[in-house]
Amino acid sequence: MEQHDSFQLAKYSALTWNAPLSEHHASSLLKHLDLANATRIVDLGCGWGELLLRAAFEAGPSSQAIGVDTDPVVLARENATPKTAGWGASSDTRAMLEHLATVVPKGKVLIGDTCWERSPTEAAVAIFGEEIPRLSDVVVFSRQAGWKVMHVSTADTREWDDFESGHRAGPRGWLLENQGDPRAPDIEAEQNRREDEYQTVYRGVLSFAYLVLAR
Numbered sequence: 054m055e056q057h058d059s060f061q062l063a064k065y066s067a068l069t070w071n072a073p074l075s076e077h078h079a080s081s082l083l084k085h086l087d088l089a090n091a092t093r094i095v096d097l098g099c100g101w102g103e104l105l106l107r108a109a110f111e112a113g114p115s116s117q118a119i120g121v122d123t124d125p126v127v128l129a130r131e132n133a134t135p136k137t138a139g140w141g142a143s144s145d146t147r148a149m150l151e152h153l154a155t156v157v158p159k160g161k162v163l164i165g166d167t168c169w170e171r172s173p174t175e176a177a178v179a180i181f182g183e184e185i186p187r188l189s190d191v192v193v194f195s196r197q198a199g200w201k202v203m204h205v206s207t208a209d210t211r212e213w214d215d216f217e218s219g220h221r222a223g224p225r226g227w228l229l230e231n232q233g234d235p236r237a238p239d240i241e242a243e244q245n246r247r248e249d250e251y252q253t254v255y256r257g258v259l260s261f262a263y264l265v266l267a268r
């Protein structure tokens with residue numbers, strides 16, 4: 054496994070998963086996936102594989118679980134077993150849903166995708182780009198790609214606050230332990246900048262949609 058320095062490893066250390074997702078919400082999504090009879094579970098963009106491991110537990114010991122991610126840092130987290138690879142993911146939601154339909158001709162999928170909770174300001178579009186859809190668009194694109202929409206939910210503000218705080222807490226814990234590191238001032242400034250951006254630009258504006266889809 055590739056070696057990473059202590060800062061890279063600390064980056065995600067305060068997060069359970071790399072998404073705005075509470076324990077309760079995660080359990081509910083797994084319930085909607087109805088994994089009791091699943092024989093194979095594939096997680097595309099699995100991070101360090103926490104949700105995949107829980108899905109595999111629900112499916113039982115005879116199921117096969119495969120995780121794929123492109124980021125070697127998330128794969129370096131302790132206990133992570135997924136493989137480094139890309140799968141042609143697209144930042145375009147419609148293209149992703151159409152591509153997913155070719156990968157899963159029959160079965161259930163859970164997708165997680167950023168979307169606007171309310172009309173974005175220019176500052177929010179400048180950060181996240183023009184291609185972020187509204188939740189209603191994600192639902193329509195799903196149907197147009199031939200999926201049956203089985204369940205729709207979004208991350209709430211508490212889940213976003215926990216997620217954003219978790220992204221700060223790992224680096225800030227590292228800063229407390231490594232105050233003399235030459236990178237510390239830049240890391241501190243970057244954490245403060247990102248925190249301010251969340252608080253002033255996209256808190257309550259950007260959402261994260263979870264859709265359980267079937268075909």
Ligand SMILES: C[S@@+](CC[C@H](N)C(=O)[O-])C[C@H]1O[C@@H](n2cnc3c(N)ncnc32)[C@H](O)[C@@H]1O
Pocket residue numbers: 069070071072097098099100101102103104121122123124127138139140141142143
């Ligand atoms: C929002 S994170 C979610 C991670 C994980 N599902 C979780 O809940 O912790 C998205 C993940 O997708 C991965 N990713 C992005 N593009 C990818 C691609 N083309 N192929 C595989 N993984 C990709 C990123 O590296 C990141 O770990």
